[in-house]
Amino acid sequence: MKNKEILLVPGPTPVADEIYEALAMETRGHTDPRFVAIYKRAIENTKKLFNTDGEVFIIAGSGTLAMEMAIVNTVAEGEKLLVISHGYFGDRFIPLGEAFGIEVDVLQAEWGRRADIAAVKEKLATGGYKAVTVTHADTSTGVAADLEALIPLIKEAGALAIVDGVVATAALQEDMGKAYGGNEKYKIDIVLTGSQKAIGVPPGLAIIAFSQQALAAREALGKVRAYYADIKNWRPIMENPASYFATPPVNLIYAYDKALEMVLAEGMERREQRHLSYGRSVRAALRTYGMMPLADETVAAPTLSCILYPEGIDDAKFRGSLAARGIIVAGSLAHLAGKAFRIGHMGNTKEEQLAEAIMIIGEALQEQGVNADIQEAVKVFNETLKESKAAL
Numbered sequence: 001m002k003n004k005e006i007l008l009v010p011g012p013t014p015v016a017d018e019i020y021e022a023l024a025m026e027t028r029g030h031t032d033p034r035f036v037a038i039y040k041r042a043i044e045n046t047k048k049l050f051n052t053d054g055e056v057f058i059i060a061g062s063g064t065l066a067m068e069m070a071i072v073n074t075v076a077e078g079e080k081l082l083v084i085s086h087g088y089f090g091d092r093f094i095p096l097g098e099a100f101g102i103e104v105d106v107l108q109a110e111w112g113r114r115a116d117i118a119a120v121k122e123k124l125a126t127g128g129y130k131a132v133t134v135t136h137a138d139t140s141t142g143v144a145a146d147l148e149a150l151i152p153l154i155k156e157a158g159a160l161a162i163v164d165g166v167v168a169t170a171a172l173q174e175d176m177g178k179a180y181g182g183n184e185k186y187k188i189d190i191v192l193t194g195s196q197k198a199i200g201v202p203p204g205l206a207i208i209a210f211s212q213q214a215l216a217a218r219e220a221l222g223k224v225r226a227y228y229a230d231i232k233n234w235r236p237i238m239e240n241p242a243s244y245f246a247t248p249p250v251n252l253i254y255a256y257d258k259a260l261e262m263v264l265a266e267g268m269e270r271r272e273q274r275h276l277s278y279g280r281s282v283r284a285a286l287r288t289y290g291m292m293p294l295a296d297e298t299v300a301a302p303t304l305s306c307i308l309y310p311e312g313i314d315d316a317k318f319r320g321s322l323a324a325r326g327i328i329v330a331g332s333l334a335h336l337a338g339k340a341f342r343i344g345h346m347g348n349t350k351e352e353q354l355a356e357a358i359m360i361i362g363e364a365l366q367e368q369g370v371n372a373d374i375q376e377a378v379k380v381f382n383e384t385l386k387e388s389k390a391a392l
């Protein structure tokens with residue numbers, strides 16, 4: 001492995017050797033047919049990943065650019081956007097929409113919980129929403145949204161359904177061809193994501209898929225307040241990657257193409273199951289140390305967990321002690337800063353790496369006087385992994 005540390009922050013995630021090798025291939029001109037063929041394949045495979053008959057856009061930027069593209073290309077100044085937020089990243093759509101003069105309404109779930117479905121219904125019944133955003137998994141709280149319940153409500157209300165998949169894509173299925181509730185009209189319109197989370201590529205790509213309905217919404221807007229983020233400027237490039245609008249990040253696209261090949265080879269069904277069992281097993285092991293996840297198991301994201309510290313644990317000391325042993329986790333955001341840490345368990349992270357993290361977390365807890373039974377925790381990790389694999 002090229003990786004010297006185990007990077008378990010909720011993105012970026014460990015980069016597999018094959019992906020590093022792809023990244024390090026010779027940089028070619030962006031119109032070189034050898035690069036164009038790879039870009040084309042990455043575009044086609046992204047369409048397969050999302051199962052869309054619409055268009056996908058793969059450009060230099062981060063997940064936040066993809067969020068901006070979703071909004072600016074569908075909702076005009078003065079139109080209404082509803083934000084269903086499960087935390088910090090859901091909330092990011094509020095200033096984003098406001099920056100474009102959009103009228104933003106928000107439904108904020110208590111951190112660690114899902115938005116109340118009755119409240120969503122009530123809000124949507126007030127009418128007039130052009131689009132609704134749902135954060136598939138929120139990286140601040142480790143809560144996953146219930147798309148089965150939300151997509152039909154959003155579509156029933158006549159709004160575009162925008163799914164932020166930044167910490168979900170390639171771990172949780174985001175099938176844009178799926179008719180939610182068996183209704184052909186109830187489909188996801190936009191999925192947006194970034195390269196550095198469950199896809200397992202270094203940061204730097206904004207990736208977004210538009211359904212035919214979302215593409216039509218862009219057409220109906222005429223001019224939008226964007227240039228680089230205007231999908232109309234990128235559409236000709238996605239249709240013919242040999243043409244030019246702005247230079248694509250050639251090496252990142254090599255890496256992304258390789259990562260997608262790995263995702264499609266594993267298959268999204270198996271990949272989702274693997275992530276579900278990772279999440280359950282990591283949390284079960286940490287519970288044996290008296291470390292409680294913020295989110296209940298019924299709503300917990302399979303890709304990352306927000307874990308509350310037991311009484312008396314010093315956050316900086318804990319994470320510093322992990323880092324000294326090569327395990328990198330993240331602190332928590334907003335009111336949870338210092339009270340919880342966040343651990344990613346997604347993408348190309350291996351079971352062995354997670355087991356090692358469980359051991360080292362036990363050692364860090366012991367340093368702070370917690371009576372952590374490391375053997376028991378690793379046993380629970382392995383058993384839960386086995387059980388959840390069998391059950392899934």
Ligand SMILES: *Cc1c(COP(=O)(O)O)cnc(C)c1O
Pocket residue numbers: 011062063064065089135137138139164165166167194
């Ligand atoms: C990380 C993340 C983002 C922001 O992505 P950047 O690449 O940091 O711009 C947005 N939404 C979610 C759910 C995320 O996890």
